Amino acid sequence: MVLFRRLLGDVLRTKRMRQGRTLRExxxxxxxxxxxxxxxxxxxxxxSSELLASICAALDVPLSEILAEVSDAVALEEAAMAVAVDEATAPAKGLTTTALPPGAASGGARSGDVVASAA
Structure with missing residues (x-):
């Protein structure tokens, strides 16, 4: 399960640390x-939205930027979870999963994509 609050915290901490600022500041x-x-x-x-706005102001970062980064992180975690579920259920469906080697992409697949094929 994706925890929004954990990803939000990661983004805020990363912003703060990149600025070289302490929690105290x-x-x-x-x-x-x-x-x-x-x-x-x-x-x-x-x-809360008010607290988040105050933290963003202190970091001099727009709230929209923080939320966009959190949204991207949520999407990545959801995609990783979907791949994990697909890999876990593929054998039960008679499928195997294979990562495409670089340069072997064709059609809509890209290099590194995970594809399913009948066993």
Whole structure:
């Protein structure tokens, strides 16, 4: 299961660390307790829209940018979960899964795509 709060925390932590800022600095500027921001970054607490807006302002990053990055991370995790489910159920369906080698892509498939074929 994809946890939005965990992915949101990962994105916020990455933004903060790329800026070379500490939790204490962001906490003071956002006027949110250090412990609460830490819990948000670790995916242990949900951030309200007001709190998230305050953290984004402290990081000088648009909320839309944070949400877009979280959305991309959710999509990647969902895709990875779908592949894992497909690989787990393929033998029961009489299918095998194979990753295409580089340069072997044809049709709509791309290099590195996972494809299913009848056994």
């Amino acid at each position: 962001v906490s003071a500027e956002a006027r949110v307790s250090l412990g609460y921001i830490s819990e948000i970054e670790r995916g242990q607490k949900e951030a």
